[in-house]
Amino acid sequence: MGGLSDIPVVTAADDVASDTAITPAVQALLMELADRLEVFRQTGETHVIDLRSLPMPVAEHELLREWLGVGEVRIELDSLGPTAIHETAYPGIWWVVHRNRDGEVMTQQVEVTACPEIIRSQQEDIHEGLQRLREALPTGESA
Amino acid sequence: MEFLNWVRGPGLEYATVIFLVGILMRFLEMWLIGRKPDLSRPRASASRAGWRAVWRRSLPSEGLMKNSPLVMIAGYVFHIGFLLVLLFYVPHIHFFKDVLGFGWSGLPTPVINFLSILTIAALVALLIHRLIDPVRRFLSTSQDYIVWAVTTLPVVTGYMAMHMDVMPYTTMLALHILSVEILMVVFPFTKLMHAFTFAVSRYYNGAAMGRKGVQL
Amino acid sequence: MTRPTLAQQLARQGISRRAFLKFCAATASMMALPPTMAPAIAEALGKRTRPSIIWLSFQECTGCTESLTRSHSPTVENLIFDLISLDYHHTLQAAAGEAAELAREQAMEEGGYLVLVDGSIPVADGGVYSTIAGMTNLDMLAHTVKDAAAVVAIGTCAAFGGIPKADPNPTGAKSVAALMADGSIASKPLINVSGCPPIPVVITGVLAHYLTFGTVPELDDLGRPRAYFGDSIHDRCYRRPFYDAGKFAKTFDDEGARKGWCLYELGCKGPTTHNACATAKWNMGTSFPIESGHGCIGCSEPDFWDAGSFYKPLSAATGDLSGLAGGAIAAGAVAGAAAGLYARSQKHKAAASREKMTVDDLKD
Numbered sequence: 001m002g003g004l005s006d007i008p009v010v011t012a013a014d015d016v017a018s019d020t021a022i023t024p025a026v027q028a029l030l031m032e033l034a035d036r037l038e039v040f041r042q043t044g045e046t047h048v049i050d051l052r053s054l055p056m057p058v059a060e061h062e063l064l065r066e067w068l069g070v071g072e073v074r075i076e077l078d079s080l081g082p083t084a085i086h087e088t089a090y091p092g093i094w095w096v097v098h099r100n101r102d103g104e105v106m107t108q109q110v111e112v113t114a115c116p117e118i119i120r121s122q123q124e125d126i127h128e129g130l131q132r133l134r135e136a137l138p139t140g141e142s143a
Numbered sequence: 144m145e146f147l148n149w150v151r152g153p154g155l156e157y158a159t160v161i162f163l164v165g166i167l168m169r170f171l172e173m174w175l176i177g178r179k180p181d182l183s184r185p186r187a188s189a190s191r192a193g194w195r196a197v198w199r200r201s202l203p204s205e206g207l208m209k210n211s212p213l214v215m216i217a218g219y220v221f222h223i224g225f226l227l228v229l230l231f232y233v234p235h236i237h238f239f240k241d242v243l244g245f246g247w248s249g250l251p252t253p254v255i256n257f258l259s260i261l262t263i264a265a266l267v268a269l270l271i272h273r274l275i276d277p278v279r280r281f282l283s284t285s286q287d288y289i290v291w292a293v294t295t296l297p298v299v300t301g302y303m304a305m306h307m308d309v310m311p312y313t314t315m316l317a318l319h320i321l322s323v324e325i326l327m328v329v330f331p332f333t334k335l336m337h338a339f340t341f342a343v344s345r346y347y348n349g350a351a352m353g354r355k356g357v358q359l
Numbered sequence: 360m361t362r363p364t365l366a367q368q369l370a371r372q373g374i375s376r377r378a379f380l381k382f383c384a385a386t387a388s389m390m391a392l393p394p395t396m397a398p399a400i401a402e403a404l405g406k407r408t409r410p411s412i413i414w415l416s417f418q419e420c421t422g423c424t425e426s427l428t429r430s431h432s433p434t435v436e437n438l439i440f441d442l443i444s445l446d447y448h449h450t451l452q453a454a455a456g457e458a459a460e461l462a463r464e465q466a467m468e469e470g471g472y473l474v475l476v477d478g479s480i481p482v483a484d485g486g487v488y489s490t491i492a493g494m495t496n497l498d499m500l501a502h503t504v505k506d507a508a509a510v511v512a513i514g515t516c517a518a519f520g521g522i523p524k525a526d527p528n529p530t531g532a533k534s535v536a537a538l539m540a541d542g543s544i545a546s547k548p549l550i551n552v553s554g555c556p557p558i559p560v561v562i563t564g565v566l567a568h569y570l571t572f573g574t575v576p577e578l579d580d581l582g583r584p585r586a587y588f589g590d591s592i593h594d595r596c597y598r599r600p601f602y603d604a605g606k607f608a609k610t611f612d613d614e615g616a617r618k619g620w621c622l623y624e625l626g627c628k629g630p631t632t633h634n635a636c637a638t639a640k641w642n643m644g645t646s647f648p649i650e651s652g653h654g655c656i657g658c659s660e661p662d663f664w665d666a667g668s669f670y671k672p673l674s675a676a677t678g679d680l681s682g683l684a685g686g687a688i689a690a691g692a693v694a695g696a697a698a699g700l701y702a703r704s705q706k707h708k709a710a711a712s713r714e715k716m717t718v719d720d721l722k723d
Contacts, residue, residue, distance in 0.1 A: 024600075025597075047395075048393070048394035048395055049394070050387070050388045050393070050394045052388050052638065052639070052640075052644065053388065053391060053393075053638055054638065055595040055596065055597055055637040055638050056597055057597055057646070057650060058640075058644065058645065058646070077377070077381075079375060079377050079378040079381055080374065080378040080381055080382060083381060098381050098384060098385055100385075104643055105643070105644060106381075106384075106385035106388075107384055107385045107388040107394075109384070109388075109394055117380070118377060118380055118381060118384070121377075122375070122376035122377050122380070123376075124375075124376040125375050125376045125377060128370075128375075145661055145662055147631060147666075148662050148665055148666050148677065151666070151667060151675075151676055151677045152665070152667065152676070152677040152678050153678075155676045155677075155678065155680065156676075156678050156680065156683055159680055159683055159684065159687060160683060160686075160687040160690070162687075163684060163687035163688055163691055164687050164690050164691040164694055165691070166691065167688060167691025167692055167694070167695050168691050168694045168695040168698055169695070170695065171691075171692065171695025171696055171698070171699045172695055172698040172699040172702055173699075174699065175695075175696065175698075175699025175700060175702065175703055176699060176702050176703055176706060177703060233605070233607075233624075234623075234672060234673070234674035235674065237624060237672045237674050237675055238674050238675050238676065240675075241671060241672075241675040241676060241680070242676065242680045242681050242684070243681065244681065251605055252603075252605050312591065312593070312630045312631060313591075313630075313631040313660075316630075316631065316673065316674075
């Protein structure tokens, strides 16, 4: 009996990567994004697609990411583990990957918006930060 | 799921046993009653006339085509459609392969789909005709309606099961198999037996006539 | 003792609102809710207190616990430390023996706790087949469920009986639902999270739903949350187009198998199985069995162990019909011979008793 290397293995990901042709699922998602971007442009209504809720192989997530490309903005958050956000080549479409402290992907989302909500400073955090800032300020006595 | 497990398991076993025992019983019974030997000298070949009758009577007769074309056409459509769907739908072939140990190639699903609709339409047309036509209605017994129902149900439930997105597949598959089991149980004890006896009786009549020299 | 709300607790731990929103986005995804629900989840979750949870393990293999501890996004640590108070779980807790049972009793004092059950409950022969701390599983379950707010049956054994209930079921194993139905234990709101094991994210998702909204999610006719068990594996399978096109793998190593064609003919139970595998996936979102080239075995459905071979197509019989046919033919031959001979004797009798017509009869 030969070794494991004798067994021909073809993984789905290789297939998809070598075959740059679009899959029906990716095509449907791109069409949905185009529609949503039009809605956002006209009414300001934002939209989020949760990639985990869709029945498609992980390789197709990559294919969609490649199709959308990378635009001008990249943002890294360090909040309960790293979060990587980038604007795609199509302004108004953002790619958001939340990871936990172990670096495992928690959620992967495509957002149609001018700026993902999670980037903004939250009122509660501003309030708490302001208190900390005031406490940290050197007072006249100690100066 | 429990229901599906029952119809695929014990239910199917009971139905198969009743079906096989029933058919064998009916055949042996008919055969053992026996006939007196015909001692006369045959005027022509009995077997030739017998086989001829089996074949000739499978073809449409001119008179029937003229008098009731609906019964004629719908009758052929549903018999042929039913057999093709039964024997050439791929999941059915898998069933037979599992039991018999060998399989054959099937027809594409869209073709089976079309044949199923055609078969159901023909069966419905025949029922309506039977109900509307005063003579047929007078001649019909309750067995005719039972036999119609147990023949139609497997086709209808099967068609519904094939369209998984519309109906819950687990339930429809279970109902389909159950309807087939009812058909199998009823089969040997009703006129459905004609599916096996038609050839025997035609041969018998043909051979008896042929022996006497009647031109068929 | 009043427990702090989750928002207070997180603030105390120095977790920012932004981090909490991120956690809620992951939670929404886990609960199979649209991502736009995240703010509503944050709102609801912020006001909740950590409920007490008692986890009971009966006739089981610990696979369900193994599955739960492999949940990610959020991790089980998140759940245990941040969201829930897991007060009793004999596999995971540090306490043992009487101290463990004491923890259970204490958790029960407050009432309104959630009971998680994995494993089926044996009831044959007085329940002797599985006991904990001298109590039968049935007694412990009845005692714990009495004051519970709700019960979650984790895994196919607790939900439907699973492998212990498989034919011939020597221990008289029953599901939680069956015990509620026959009145052996109190009837409480019940959520069945079936699967062998259940998908980790489905276990945590159901818990998160209960914690967030304090309600039982919408259930199907088998008591399973529709959000995860609403569609069949087949409905959501990425290989479905091959089924529709009639392209089937015939063996596990043929051309069709390599091209990823439908596994129906190799015994895939996807069409009759309801679960979230095709979307939630396994091993931290890597894949699910069909993606790895093996058909679905139907593990989230009742009595799947008794549904025949995993490798026979759904349209085939589960039993051995060809073996049966031989016996049936022999029986038919005997029955037929008897019926035939009887009919024949009736015929001879009729012939013998027939009266001959004579000229005298005609004269009358």
